[in-house]
Amino acid sequence: MTQKRKVSNLLALAVLSYLSQQPMHPYELSRTLREHGDERSIKFNHGSLYMVVGQLAKAGYITEVETSRAGQRPERTVYALTDEGRAEFRGWLAELVAEPQHEYPHFVAALSLIAALPPGEVVHLLRHRLGRLAAERAEIRGLIDTTLAQGVPELFLVEEEYRLVLLDAEISFVEEFIRKITDPETGWGPAWAQFHGQTGPPPKEET
Amino acid sequence: MTQKRKVSNLLALAVLSYLSQQPMHPYELSRTLREHGDERSIKFNHGSLYMVVGQLAKAGYITEVETSRAGQRPERTVYALTDEGRAEFRGWLAELVAEPQHEYPHFVAALSLIAALPPGEVVHLLRHRLGRLAAERAEIRGLIDTTLAQGVPELFLVEEEYRLVLLDAEISFVEEFIRKITDPETGWGPAWAQFHGQTGPPPKEET
């Protein structure tokens, strides 16, 4: 479904969002996105921004309103949202909120192949991961706290709170996984180590 | 870090994994991946597979070992893992297990811009999402149960269990979010509705 949109890069959503407040030129968008901290939530890079702006213009969601010049700086093309752009923005955002998307996090991929590593090493790696997860958690926690302390309403931090919730869930999962491997009674370690190497994972049936 | 790898598409990891068990030709890889259900965890499409195989060969991780023909079918080029390929596989997989990657889920992007929608609509959309999440949860739950019932060891289902854990966390988060908007005492609804439209989200400071 998402793939029917004329512009699918999420960076475009942020652009539509900012242009819905006022017309801007691409560099201004770029700066605003960075200052606002949106790059934590939306993959951003300079080149892609110009690409996306071009796509949006071609799709009719934004139009060039003027090309001004300030001081002796190069010309800047200022874009504004069109009515279709506003509709697209609302609709797209609504869809993203209402419909979960199937995604492919790296850790899921790794887990799906993890039997290829020996269990001892896996435990080691998972412990390392736990450390990183804790650090990340602390960082997000700090970001939230200092931002709230500046008086920003919690509403503008929900994405960080969501991240935090997912992080906590992942931490529990990893801890539990380590336990399942290492439990002296029922641990998978021995069977895993034995099987390891000669045979691959058995096929799974479709539902 | 991940971006230093000569081949970064995760599909390549699956290819390395299967070739570490036995040489295969691309179509066989394709079939095996599909049958094994790996496309749930790793984005897969026919065209990309050939691309990735080409990249792996160019990088020296796999080599063409023969080009056989069975019956009157077209020729098939069979590939085998090289020693470098094996090392890359182990190292890459280990890194994915040990080091969390910064990722950009769609829902995070949506949350970061959600203030642009009116709170009433957001609640509606979130309730819709809850339904979808529950359905997805049930599906995964079923997949796990039937697969376990077939005697497949739990180890080969960890990625689904992880997904389940994340899903549960997301469900709680969404429920809580709805509460925060709608609570009759302290709900964000009124302030949000009022602010809505004229002004955009205030800037956040960097940490």
Add this chain to the structure above:
DNA sequence: GGGGTCATGTAATAGGTTACATGATTCT
């Protein structure tokens, strides 16, 4: 007044997806 870095954008390259092509097998 020369060395950074800000401001602004374009171009080259690489990566990924979709569409197309074609002989073989199987089904009716």
Add this chain to the structure above:
DNA sequence: AGAATCATGTAACCTATTACATGACCCC
């Protein structure tokens, strides 16, 4: 025997990332 599907791959097309370019402003 014709239709559908499997098996196998290539090519065309988009998207995205990196690298390059260039004038202005700012600092010492």
